[in-house]
Amino acid sequence: MVGDGDGRRIVAVVVTFNRLALLERLVARLHEEPLLAEVVVVDNASTDGTGAWLAARAAQEPDGPVLVPVQLDRNRGGAGGFHEGLRVAVERGADLVWLMDDDGLPDAGCLGALLLHDFDFWGPVVVDEADAARLVFPIRLPGGTRVVHDMRDVRAAATGGVIRDVVIPFNGVLVTRALVERIGLPREEFFIWGDDHEYRLRAERAGGRVATVVDTAVRHPSVGDLGTPMMFGRTTYNHSPSDLKHYCMARNNLLNLRDYRGWPHALAFVAKTVWFYTFTRRDPARLRLSLEAMRAGLRGDFTGHERFLR
The missing domain is CATH 1.20.1280 (Monooxygenase)
Structure with a gap:
């Protein structure tokens, strides 16, 4: 069975909507991850040919992770997509689920770097694909109000390559099956914006161990200055x-x-x-x-x- 050194079955979940070119790039990168058993792609009723591409890609003989398309009958947003994708992954026997949007691109070996650490809900830094020295989503450092945007500050704040109690959810984050069973699925009714934050807050309230691993990254298009x-x-x-x-x-x-x-x-x-x-x-x-x-x-x-x- 494909998995990590502890025999855990790892399934990636990708949520997509009308960004086929980005999805193709991401699926190709995930295909290179030897530790992945499956890649579940939740299509939010795209109209750009994504459904047909997924069906054709899934029909090919797999020489890597198995592609599992999940077609939704309407656009349920990121919240609905991750709700459905996480449910499917757990039902398919995942011990760890790797969650991401279609517009991010994990570094080669990102999954292996994350698995060197043992948490319940943890992920990489999310950097600007045009400037890897800068974060796309700023991090508020634990224990204060300081917000950092620069990777130099992130690395300086890390201990053992990790910043505890901080994570950017649904951008290459790993979540354990045990935590999902404890706290449930994302709030699908939120549609977008705040569903990921709520899931992290719920994980923390339940005692989940949360962290960001600073020596691996997901590269993401710039979203401008937040705030x-x-x-x-x-x-x-x-x-x-x-x-x-x-x-x-x-x-x-x-x-x-x-x-x-x-x-x-x-x-x-x-x-x-x-x-x-x-x-x-x-x-x-x-x-x-x-x-x-x-x-x-x-x-x-x-x-x-x-x-x-x-």
């Missing part, structure tokens, strides 16, 4: 020009703050949103959309984002 300065530079706000992303962020972030940090933090996020779209970047329509999303989340209504789907 627009506000309140005279004292803090930042994750503004997105996309109404879909913002709606989900406002709804899901409020719920994560309420559920894991308490109402004071949740209300502070509401105030921060009001300030940002009133003073920092005045936009009454975006403010109304933010408050609508927050109210929907508090009512348990997770359908409002659907009007932005195409």
